[in-house]
Amino acid sequence: MLSRFKFCLSIIFVIALLPKNSQAATGNIIHNKTNHTIAITGADGSLKLIIDYTKGCVVKQLFVKGKNKLSPLGIYSGIGSATSLNTASIQVSESKNAITISGIKYGDVDLTITETWLFKLNGNTVDWVINRNYDKNAKPNDMAFPKWNFADMNTWKGGIMDNGGMVWCKYLKAVGDTYGVHTAGVTFWDASSGDGLAIKANAGQGQFAASKYSQGPNGEFTFTQLATTTPLRQRYDQSRFVSQKTDVFAPGQVKKGGMSMHLSLSYVNYFEKYSRGNLPGIDAAAVRELLNTTGRYGVVDNNIVGGNGWTTNWKCLHEPFFAQVGMAINDPNYTRNFSATLNQERDEAMLPDGRVLSRWHNAAGDEIPGTYNPKTGYYEAMWGYTIDSQTGYIINLSEQFDITGDVNWLRTHRESAEKALAWLIKRDANGNGIFEMMNNNIAEHKASDWLDIVWASYENAFVNAQMYEALTLWAECERVMGDSQKSGYYKSVALKLKTAFNKPVEEGGFWSAAKKQYVYWRDNDGSVHGDNLVTPVNFAAIAFGLCDDPKRIEQVLGQIEQRTVAENLFHWPLCFESFKREEVQSGNWPFPKYENGDIFPTWGYLGIRAYVGYDKAIALKYINNILKQYNKDGLSSQRYSRVTQLGQGDDILSGICTSITALYRDIYGIRPKWNRMGIEPNMVASLNGTAFNYTLRGTEYHIALSTNNYRISAKGFNVSANEGFGVAKNGNKLTYYHQNKEEHRLELLSKNGIEIKLNVNRWDNDSVSWKVASTGLYTFKLTGMSPGREYTVAINNKNRVIKATAEGDLQFNHNGPAIFIVK
The missing domain is CATH 2.70.98.60 (alpha-galactosidase from lactobacil brevis)
Structure with missing residues (x-):
């Protein structure tokens, strides 16, 4: 009996020690x-x-x-x-x-x-x-x-x-x-x-x-x-x-x-669940919250993904950054909804001649009379024909395709995209390579782009810069769809625009040597307007690649940074000096007020993209400034006063998040392409050790970034390099894209399907060098080599000579880990 009693006591004791839950x-x-x-x-x-x-x-x-x-x-x-x-x-x-x-x-x-x-x-x-x-x-x-x-x-x-x-x-x-x-x-x-x-x-x-x-x-x-x-x-x-x-x-x-x-x-x-990973030098919690609030706020409903958001029931089609926002948010639901949004805009917001209506709103009252469709909500804005809806559609469409990789979906937009571009290309009435707006001069008191109460007219540099980006992106889409002739055509139109754009103002271009900046627009009488250092205009010229002259870049960006610091502004204003009174609607007066000098972070991504090639530290400073501002007020504003730097306006703009989407695109270098995952980082030492997961088309990738040391890994492979690259794995084949471009590729075909461990440490005109740390029998193929040329291939310091094919391919087999050098 005693032993049984002790046993029962032991059981009771154990039960008492169990956690209450x-x-x-x-x-x-x-x-x-x-x-x-x-x-x-x-x-x-x-x-x-x-x-x-x-x-x-x-x-x-x-x-x-x-x-x-x-x-x-x-x-x-x-x-x-x-x-x-x-x-x-x-x-x-x-x-x-x-x-x-x-x-x-x-x-x-x-x-x-x-x-x-x-x-x-x-x-x-x-x-x-x-x-x-x-x-x-x-x-x-x-x-x-x-x-x-x-x-x-x-x-x-x-x-x-x-x-x-x-x-x-x-x-x-x-x-x-x-x-x-x-x-x-x-x-x-x-x-x-x-x-x-x-x-x-x-x-x-x-x-x-x-x-x-x-x-x-x-x-x-x-x-x-x-x-x-x-x-x-x-x-x-x-x-x-x-x-x-x-x-x-x-x-x-x-x-x-x-x-x-x-x-x-x-x-x-x-x-x-919504972790942004390990982000040294960056307030990762603020990034998470900003993208999950301000960034997502622009989704009004199914088929209506925009920038103004649901409290005001507005979406501007003349904004080209919604796909980029989706790239940073990295939510397949956002991606799916934005594809559906583009479908709806193709079907309901495009006129038969290719004109893309500029806005969606819940009710009439903001439209050019007769343009509002109460069944769909699409219309032309009362302030004027904002022509950047043409370019916004193309840029968003092209960047969305890189995220979805859905060629069949892209083909459903091909006709509409070509019509949208043709509509604007036809507006180069004088054949000088610059595309004209619907309004001719400031006397009409009409707008032509996102700054809708500034009377930018006729030849508008901001719209034309976006047109250059649209042409460049769409040319690549045409190539992917197999039409090299149309791809070449759009490239040639873009090149002509770039040449004309960069001419001095005295020769019909937009560059003002006297002011060391790109001017905003030219009226049909030849008069030049907007030489008051308009930031989105100058940022767009650099960010989209129209301006690739290092001296001009330094003159523009150096001047903007000097003046921003002098005023101690947390972000860039729309312009640094006042427009002339006759160039803007009365609500912009006196300077600085509203679109005449206030701070609109919506165009922050253009500034980050422009600065990252000039001075990464400056780009990073403004990213961190936006995160600090989010912690202060949630970025729940349309704009910020130039004088007080406090939020202004009831129309909250989700585009205020774009400086943070640029953190992912232009600092971390997240650059998905239609057939691969890609990274093109611009890291600084303070960000070393950055690591996060990124999901693309159902595959979760682990990204690890430090200066000149970049890694992408996923199920079946681990790839690293000291330059940007792209990677795709289909079955037992891994394809490495040098600098994330199509021209130069390294293909590895594993015979046994084991994990592939690849490090590429050099790729230039003199040699290509890589290391494979994983075991197994591999077939290697380098593409983009000189056709018919003989190359020395060193495998663990043992040389052999291999001749490239007429197509420029170099192919050979090897069993086991090795270091490879091709010269």
Whole structure:
């Protein structure tokens, strides 16, 4: 007896030492029939739901890492004012890891709804299926399928939606403010704790999901999911955001019979899931938050990815940086949505003659009379024909193609892209290689580009610089699609433009030797305007490669930096001196004010790209300045006052994030191409040790960067070099692209399919040298060599002579690790 007693004591002692949440280690469902409650806890205890069916049926509490996130209203379903909160005859049935609640019935004689809620525990995930039955066809004004009532507007910082956009809770400022979108999945996060709640949502077959976010009457943050048998339309024009109204959607159609919503709830460690990696010298947390808020804010809805954002219901098509933003955000949902956006703009925003309408808005009032289409929301801006919508479409399209790699998708845009370019090419009426705008001179009081209340006219350097970039990028797209003739044509047009652009102003070009800058525009009477050091004009000339003269680059960028430092500005203003009074709309006066001298960080990426080849430290300084500003105010502004450097304007611009997208493109050198992952870094010592993961077309790459030491690794390979490069792996073949260009490649075909470890340490006109550290039999092929030439190939210091083919290929085999030198 004594030994048995001691054994029992030992068991009790061990149980007492077990952690209190040990029961939750495998997850559980506890049904308290007396209290009419059900507790569902995920396997790791991070997520717990309490369901109460005392008087109706409601998820009364939702614990995320031990903290209840719900208001007393909880989570419930409903139609209009009839909800699951008031229903009788609830039945509960239990099975392994699942529980079913049936008998939920509400409504009236006009429309009766019955529901069954099925909860299933799947490890750390709670799956919730709401099966709903309507007793007749209907078109209800509103529904909750279901409605989530979170405690207050500070419960979450925001939510990342599964269309790549985000809801920023602080922008739902007043009771009833509502943002409605045509997607229902979201991940909410708390930026202080890193706790997040992921809600995956799928409506049943043949149904269309949507959701809306609001501030409730008692300060709750509400998230309402909806499902209809036809896509929901907006109630108020094209408005996705409405102020102090919760009925953002028009009534939606539901049919007699069954409908369903499938939800998967899980805890997310936000800091881990959205980690930007190890970024020495950079505030990685600010980068993460800026891209997940300001950067995503420009996603208005499905098929509307822009820069002005959802609170003002605006998208400017004359902005060329949305694909670049997607490259930095690195979310396949954003990428997918932006491709769909370009599809919609091709179909709805392009006129038969190739003109690309410049804007989308929720309602009329900002348009040239007669141009607004209330069915689509696209129109021409009232300030004038902003011609950079032609170039914006092409630049975004070309850069998006490099991200998606989808040649078939590109072909669906080929005709429209060629029409858009042809529309602008035809505007070179005098044949001098510079393309004219729709307005002729400042007396017309009309704009021609993004600076829409500056009367830039006729020959506009800013638009023409973007045209050069568009022509260059599209020429490469034509080559990829197999049309070398058209590719050559666009290159020749670009070359003619570059030559004309760089001529002195006295000879019809844009270079002012007297002012050591590129001027903004020339009227049709030959008068020159905008020699007040307009930064986006001069940055674009350098960033897009029109200006490659080191002396001019130094004169422009040295002058801009000197003057920015002298004023102690955190970022570059649109111009350093005043436009003339007659050159701008009255709202720009007196200087510095608005587009006549204020700070617009939207064009920061052009400045970073321009400076990175001139002085990397300067480029990096302004990147860090933007991150510091984000920590101060969230970059929740249209612009910043030149005088106070405080945020101004209600029209928040997501383009303010572009200095940080340039961090990825132009410092870290993330340069995906349609057939490979590429990096072209411009590192400085303070950033050494940078390492992060980057996902491209479903493959996760690990990027490691230090000065002159760059590495990309993924499943099946590990490649490093001291210059930029591209890499692609298809089956057992690895292709290395020197300097991330098509011309020079090294192909390695592994016979046994093992991981390939490659280091390229030299590639120039004299020799190519690389090392393979992995074992196995390889076939090597160098392309881009001199056709027919004999090369000395040294393998571990043993020489052999190999002759290149007529196509310039050099091919040989080797078994095992080795050092290779080709001369």
